[in-house]
Amino acid sequence: MNFFRLLAATTFGLCSTGVMAADAKTTDGAPAKVTYEDDVKPIFRQHCMTCHNQSDKRGGLAIDSYAALMEGGGSGEVVYDDGDIDASRLWQLVNHDDTPVMPPEQPKIAAEQLAILKAWIEGGVLENSGSKAKAKKKNALAFAAPSTGKPDGPPPMPAALPQKVPVATERASAVTAIGVSPWAPLIAVAGQKQIVLYHAETAELLGILPFDEGIAQSLRFSRDGRYLIAGGGEHSVRGIAAVYEIEKGTRVATVGDEYDVVFDADCNDKLSRIALGGPQKMLRIFDATDGSLLFDLKKHTDWIYSVAFSPDGVLVASADRSGGLVVWEADTGRQFLDLTDHKGAVNSLSWRDDSNVLASASDDGTVKLWDMIAGKAIKSINVGGGAVMAVRFDHKGQLVTASKDHRVRLWDPSGNKIQEFPPMSDAVLEAAITHDSSHVVYGDWTGTVQLTSIADPAATKPLAANPPPAAERLKAVEQTLASIRTQLEPLAKSQQDFKAKLDAAEKSLAEADAAHKAVVAEIQQSQAKEQSLREQATQLNAKLPGMVTTSRDLHDAVIATRLSLGDAPDAAKIESVAAAEANLANHLTQIAQARRDAVNRIAQAEAEKTRTSELTTKVKPAEEQIAQKRGEVETAKKAFEQAKQAHDAVAAQMSEQEKKKQALAAAVQ
Known part of the structure; x- marks a missing residue:
């Protein structure tokens, strides 16, 4: 080709x-x-x-x-x-x-x-x-497959890491390795006998992993982000690959025992195999569980600079100082592809998430994208500015490159330049993209490491490859704690004041609500009473026609009884007439009383109607009062919540700083 x-x-x-x-x-x-x-x-x-x-x-x-x-x-x-x-x-x-x-x-x-x-x-x-x-x-650049390997639950982040600095220097040496977690806001930076972990969003120093063998030349996270694989050592003395468990910060395995430094090391998707390479010119693949050597692959004729497993664990690629680039079958150790297009040292390798495309960065000034299915280069990106020292894919298929011309560049999945970041003071040796593609992190020959926002390249934060000693950081934390305590006291007082206002507003709302309910209850009672009175009047009026008919019958009986007296009435007949007349009189009295009762019920019902109307006029003001009080409660609640959030945020900072203080104090002792 x-x-x-x-x-x-x-x-x-x-x-x-x-x-x-x-x-x-x-x-x-x-x-x-x-x-x-x-x-x-x-x-x-x-x-x-x-x-x-x-x-x-x-x-x-x-x-x-x-x-x-x-x-x-x-x-x-x-x-x-x-x-x-x-x-x-x-x-x-x-x-x-x-x-x-x-x-x-x-x-x-x-x-x-x-x-x-x-x-x-x-x-x-x-x-x-x-x-x-x-x-x-179909061109392999036309798509970027969805990422794989994301763990269930929250992504792994350090819980408690060592804080002791193995080596403290005025200035860090050239940046040899930078790694980013594939799923968490976590950055690893290689220093002298140490690996420093930072939060990718805040640039906060989370802890320090000791690397007593020398300097880590490579830092790669496992596919699920739970482990960090560090390859390195000391030139002409020893080389190893160390595996760290991220959450606890403990070293769980050390693989290999080279006679020279390891330039790069990586693990497969199952963390069952670890490959490493360096000046020995041999690609060595180990069983990660017991450290036994599985394959000792000889193809390269010069120092192996980069080693990388494909995300699916099927292939492993290795590249050397003379431009050699070989892809191997990870399970068998057999050669899969021999890619010979580069005309200078191949410094860095990175796989796209779908394992179909491999990117290689070279001293010849290019980044080449290789299609593993077709077995050929599908894109050669002329980066410009001399040797390309690093290349990394993100989950979107974008690439970041670092070059000796002091530049870091971002490329789209098709290899078109998206952005060029402000130059560093010297050759940029390492670069990577954070898990959410929001930042790039890169380091140069002078030991300067920067975390830069892709959306706002002017927003940069420094990361120290060799942070200050624990004692110095302890003093800084104590000063921060003192400042936080000064902030926290008025915030606590403000929170209490706003809580008292909220309690008063809620009490006033409860009283207004009770008054409204009382008026509504009275209206309901008055309406029910009015209805009952009208029903009683209706019932009385319904009885009157029958009672009048009965009175007529009684009146006829009186007349008949009187006619029965004749010309010579006796006492018995007179008594019967009197009884009939008394019965009629009594019945007429009942009719009169029924009429009076019906009239009274109607009058009482009208009175209740008037009372209901008067009570109804009080409902709207009561409702308006409730609305006003409810608004006062909402205002007081928001003010209290804001005060609480402000207090809790500072309290959380204080808690974190207290934890740091304890960890640093332990490191100082």
């Missing part, structure tokens, strides 16, 4: 002839078919065939025939028939996207000719007018 690397030794020049290309469209206006025979071969003849023909195959490559061109050179294919322009090594070099640029020591070939070459590659590298393009394959 890198035949133009071999072309760099040639010195063929540009002819002064014009561009050899036909009209880009047919007579009917449709795009013309761009082919090797009609359009591309003339360009090659003008610029390339002197050195790349069947008689003189520089680098094993001939391009004077279609078949020879498609066969490629000694380093593999140079163009593909899937329409992928980014994967074409030919295009990368003639378009000056990668080095060595072609033609060597010459300007880029004419734009019209480049347009023809691009159309030919994107059109499926057709041989002649009778050729048909194959269906385009």
Whole structure:
């Protein structure tokens, strides 16, 4: 795939002839078919065939025939028939996207000719007018698969970490390693005989992990974020890979016993295997459970700078100082791919979450994206500014790069530059993106480490690779505690005052609510009484017609009794007349009383109606009073909650500082 690397030794020049290309469209206006025979071969003849023909195959490559061109050179294919322009090594070099640029020591070939070459590659590298393009394959850069490995529950964060500083220096050495948790706001920075953990949002120092073997040259978190794998040691003395449990900060395993430093180490997705590499030029894979050596892989001819397992644990990649990049089967140790496009040391490797794309950063100034399915480079990013020292993917498929030109850059999943951050004072050696893609963290040759917001690059926070001794930090914490106590006292008083106001407002609301309920109860009672009185009046009025009829019957009985007296009434008949008259009189009295009672019930009902109306006028003011009191309660509640939040926030700070004080005091002792 890198035949133009071999072309760099040639010195063929540009002819002064014009561009050899036909009209880009047919007579009917449709795009013309761009082919090797009609359009591309003339360009090659003008610029390339002197050195790349069947008689003189520089680098094993001939391009004077279609078949020879498609066969490629000694380093593999140079163009593909899937329409992928980014994967074409030919295009990368003639378009000056990668080095060595072609033609060597010459300007880029004419734009019209480049347009023809691009159309030919994107059109499926057709041989002649009778050729048909194959269906385009999906570019691996067209998507970023969802991330995997996220643990159930809250992401792992340190609970209580050591605070003692193994080595205190006026200035840290060059930053050798930075790691970020894949799921938590946690950053690990390598220092001298120590690994410092910081909170990725606040830049707060959380604790220090001792690394007595020397300096960590690599820091990689396990896929679930529960463990930190540190590779390092001391040059020409010893190299190891150490595994730390994040929540407790304890070292749970030490793997390997190299005679020289380990430059990089990583674990697979199940944390069952650990791979490491360094100056020994051997990729070694260990059983993480017992530390036994599983594979001792010899392929590299120079120091191994970077080692990385794919997120799914199927593959493991290793890269060296001479530009070698090999991908292995993790379970068998067999070689899977030998990727040879880089022309300088490969300093850093990073896998995309879906394990289909591997990114490699090199001294040749490029970052290459490799498609593991197709087994080829699908994108070569010309970063610019010299050697690229670090590259890292985030969960979105974005990349961050660090370069010797003092720059850190952010790229989208297709390899297009999104952002370039303000330069550091020296070569940037390490860079990473935080778990939520909100910040980048990077460090340079001077030992300076910065945490920078992607949304606001001016918002940066320093992180110390070698923090001050525990005694100094203890004094700072004590000063902070004193300041917090000063803040906390008035906040507590304010909280009490607002609570008293809230209690008073709630009491007043309760009283207004009780008064309203009492009025409503009286109205209901009055309405019920009115209804009952009207019902009684109705019942009385309903009885009157019957009583009147009965009175008429009684009156007729009186008349009949009187007529029965005759001319000579006796005492008995007179008595019967008197009884009939008394019975009539009594019944008439009952009728009169019933009429009076009905009238009285109606009068009483009207009185209750009037009373109900009077009581109803009191309801609205009572409701308005309740609304007012409720508003006063809400206002008092908000004020109290704000006061409580302010107090609790400072109290929480105080609690955290107290914990720090205790940890630092223990470290000082």
